Amino acid sequence: MGNKKEEWKSELYGDEVREKILEFAETGFESIPEDERDAWFTRFKFWGVFHQRSGQEGYFMMRLTNANGILEPDQLRAIAEVARDYASGPVSNPEFGDSWIDLTTRQSIQLHWIKLEDIPEIWEKLESVGVTTRSSGGDTMRNISGSPVAGKDADEVIDTLPLLERFQEEIRGDDDLCNMPRKFNISISGTPEGGAQDAINDIGLEPARKEVDSVEGTSTGSRTESGDGEEMLGFNVRVGGGLGGREPRVARPLDVFVTPDEAYDVVRGFVELYHAHGDRQVRAKNRSRFFVDDHGTEWIRDLLDEEYVDADLRTAGEDIRDGYTYNAGTPEDGKKDFTGVHEQGDGKRYVGLSVAVGRLPAEEAIDLADLADEYGSGEVRLTRRQNPIIVDVDPDRVDELLAEPLLAKHRPEPNPFVRGAMACTGTEFCSLALVETKARTAAMLRWLRDNVDLPDDVDQLKIHFSGCTADCGQANTADIGLLGMRARKDGEMVEAVDIGVGGGMGEEPSFVEYVQQRVPADEAPGAIRNLIEAFAERREPGQTFREWADATDDETLGALCEPEETDYADPSLTDAKQSWYPFAEEGTTAANPEVASSDD
16 A cells, blocks of 8 residues: 555554553553554544644543533543543643643544553543543544534424434444544534534535335334325435635535435445545545545445445435524524523523633533533533533523533623634644644634624624644634644744635535735734724624625735734744744754644
């Protein structure tokens, strides 16, 4: 094979890697032969163990997996206690201190500064409450995303929890399918707002209905009589969505409708098809979105029908969502996210908190678990916007919960900048990133709050920050997307961003257009302020930022988004990935930029 990573995976991958991690944990990090580390680090990722960036030798990021963002009672507490006891590094982050958890854009959790020697104890503690790290990284099926309030929301169209459980156990749990050509994302939405963002997944199921003749199938899915056939609830199927590499794609409709009983076979069929036919040689072009580009949906549908699914495939049904408002940037009423207080189907309430940039100190995560026990069932849900939800709250106790000190910091009704912010890991730990993201975004959010006035009817402005073109922070789907770059300023290499405008999800997903390039990081808040002030002045009544950006030509947007120095103080402007840690003292050893320890 010409691809090194494919060679390494063909020798050893999947469940067998666990025993090697345990062996190395027993003998210590230095027992991993230096010339074999790239190979082992590639394999470790399947078990959620990522070596941090060069210069941080011996420390690992650990990614957990919990399908659909569901954390059962006691699971969050166990994770937070692991963070408190094991996730503390040699240098404190000036913004966040030590020992915290990072909530991710795939509804799961990452821990940092983990030592290899501690992994057996960490696994024992996590697995004792049903939390696993298996299949959370590397070239495999990642955490399955879905509506974070599946089985809870009063507006739910179709219950997806039984399917999610089966996908988790029988598809992601199948070691024969562990070695994919590249990372692979599965999603399923059963609530109307589109909280799983199916359009940017490798395969996504969206709620639909179809009148089916009784002889067509024998599914036991939800049904109502309609004429000579039966009107059945199920899902339409999309394939080949994703972000990154400056080549994002909206998942294409496959023209397939499945009932709940048929969904498993079709999802497994596409996983097997891509597993068998996906390109394993050119990593820059082997995500499923390029696979769909190359072969087309008609070829994929025909092959799926002929070789991978026993039942005949039905054509697509009618989308039955009243609205698709999640991350949509449209004026329609509906959930833009899951912050705030909302009604459940059983009359109880769920309360979504807003955690700025998704980083939650361990002690606060323990407090959150305590509040979930005190006011709800103990269960916590995670969203794709890096936020947690307390579910099953008695309506009579909502005000009491809202008065708790933790909710004064991570407010269910935050200011629009905090509510719309997301940020990836950045150079703090990731060797692919070009700039620091988390602390910079936190500082920028405070500056925007104090220096920029939004129109009164704008309650969310999505600013997403990705440290590189892999776009783990989903900059391409934002109102204002920041993509990490480098630039020269006053003769010195500095951290910088490209600024994109006008992205959003919803019924008609679109991606940002980059209107400013290589803006020094200390000039980016000024550019954003100039752009927002122009929006406030020029918008039509009721017009959202996305609508205004769509109605304004790129040249004008670029001129309005003029970079400007302000009194904003950037936390790591001149690091430019030269030190082993962005917040280390001057004179520390430079990192080696050649070794990439994360992936997209």
